[in-house]
Amino acid sequence: MMITEPCAGLGNRLLGLCTSYELSKQLGRELVIIWKRETGCNIRADELFQLPMRVVEVSENGYSKEPIAHFMGNRTKKSWRSRADLFLECDDVEKIKEERGYAGLFQLISETPRIYFKTFGPVCEPEPSCFSFLKPASAVEKKGQELFERIGNDTVGVHVRRSDHTEAIANSPLSLFAQEMRREADCCRNARFFVATDDAQVRLELKKLLPDLELLFYDKGVIDRNSKEGLTDAMVEMLALSRCKKILGSYNSTFSLLPSFLGNVPLVTIKK
Numbered sequence: 001m002m003i004t005e006p007c008a009g010l011g012n013r014l015l016g017l018c019t020s021y022e023l024s025k026q027l028g029r030e031l032v033i034i035w036k037r038e039t040g041c042n043i044r045a046d047e048l049f050q051l052p053m054r055v056v057e058v059s060e061n062g063y064s065k066e067p068i069a070h071f072m073g074n075r076t077k078k079s080w081r082s083r084a085d086l087f088l089e090c091d092d093v094e095k096i097k098e099e100r101g102y103a104g105l106f107q108l109i110s111e112t113p114r115i116y117f118k119t120f121g122p123v124c125e126p127e128p129s130c131f132s133f134l135k136p137a138s139a140v141e142k143k144g145q146e147l148f149e150r151i152g153n154d155t156v157g158v159h160v161r162r163s164d165h166t167e168a169i170a171n172s173p174l175s176l177f178a179q180e181m182r183r184e185a186d187c188c189r190n191a192r193f194f195v196a197t198d199d200a201q202v203r204l205e206l207k208k209l210l211p212d213l214e215l216l217f218y219d220k221g222v223i224d225r226n227s228k229e230g231l232t233d234a235m236v237e238m239l240a241l242s243r244c245k246k247i248l249g250s251y252n253s254t255f256s257l258l259p260s261f262l263g264n265v266p267l268v269t270i271k272k
Contacts, residue, residue, distance in 0.1 A: 002027070002109065003080050003116040004123075005034040007090055010041055010048075010234055011254030012120045014134070018261075019122040021053060022130040027110055034077060036060045043231045050135040056080065084116035093119045128264035136239060144236035147194075147218050148243060154190040155216070156181070157244030157265075160206075161253040162199035171251035171271045174202060178209040180248055180270055185213055192216060194244055196237040196255075238262065 004020040006013035017033060024031035031053045035045040038060040045055050058073030059066050081087050086108075088096075096105045102124050109115055109123075117123075124130070136144075160177055161168040185191045192214040195206060203217055218237050224230035238255065241247055242263030249256025251271045260267035 001032065001083075001114045002029045003032045003034060003084060003114075005036070005077075005116070005118040006120075007118050008040070008120040009254070010231060010238075011258050013041060014131075014258050015122045015126060015254060016119040017051075018130045018134060019124045019126055020119070021133065023106065023109065023124050024053070026106075026124075030054075032056060032080070034058060034080060036073065039226055041231065042226060043228045046137060047228065047232065048137055048140060048235050050137060052133055081116050083114060085114045086112045086116070088115070088117035090118045090120050093117055093123065094121070126261060128261050131258075131261045134262065136235060140232060140235050140239070143232065144218075144239055147216075147236065147240050150216055151194055151240060151243050152192070153245060154188055155192050155194055155244045156184050157241040157247040157259065158193050158195045159241060159247060159249045159253065159256045159259070160195065160197040160199070160202045161250035161255060162197065162202060165250070165253060167252045168250040172269075173272070174205055174209070176270045176272070177248060178206065180268070181206075181210060181213065184248075185210075194240055196241055 002020060002024050004016060006016035021031055033045070033051070033053055033055045035055050036058045037043060042061065044057055045051060056076060058076050059069035060073060061070065063070045093105065096108060105123055158177060158181065160174065161172070181193055194216040195203065196218065197203065206215060218233065218240065238259050239262070241259035242265065244263070244265060246266045246268060247256060247260050249267050249269050251269055256267060256269070259265070
């Protein structure tokens, strides 16, 4: 048995969840996902996806906010840990990957009948095939239907990560996005651009920098990754990016990387 607890934000969790599923298939193991609601990803897994494995929902929103759910969540996690022969924290997994690579992690998991590990990244080499099983919840698909219908064969996806992501801000300035978008438009007369971003100001600035280009935005989107609605809208934008012909993404952003895997489309990282 493999028990995986994906950690961090939505993009990191998907990397951990989907590569764990791939690993479980390779090893012929039952996979259990411990999905926790917490700040930064405060939503149930079944509100975002249709998943083929067992998912155990827990809350880590704090005793003061959800006392009963928090208590029951801790109790549930302890119960699953007690069933494991080995428990690994996120840092343990990263250390094994650093020292022994994915092959070393695979060997350890294969030699441990029941293992529980937390991870904020992939546990095997991520490839588009690892994500082919992932299906959005019907509510997410319905919410994004109007946007998905507007994305055509000539649509280029653009993901501009801002907020607290200092690496993306420093290495992927908006001016470079505008230059690459202009280059794409010069190569294809019918080019249009779907822009996903966590900064409303980016939308305004791109309209000023590229007034003659056709820019699409998810106008209904809520830019708040700490709310259920905001996370649902983030999933809609991720799916929309995955349906574009290519993605212009931000430096070191899993939210740029995931749609390229989901849709098996090329990713061009905009960086200095």
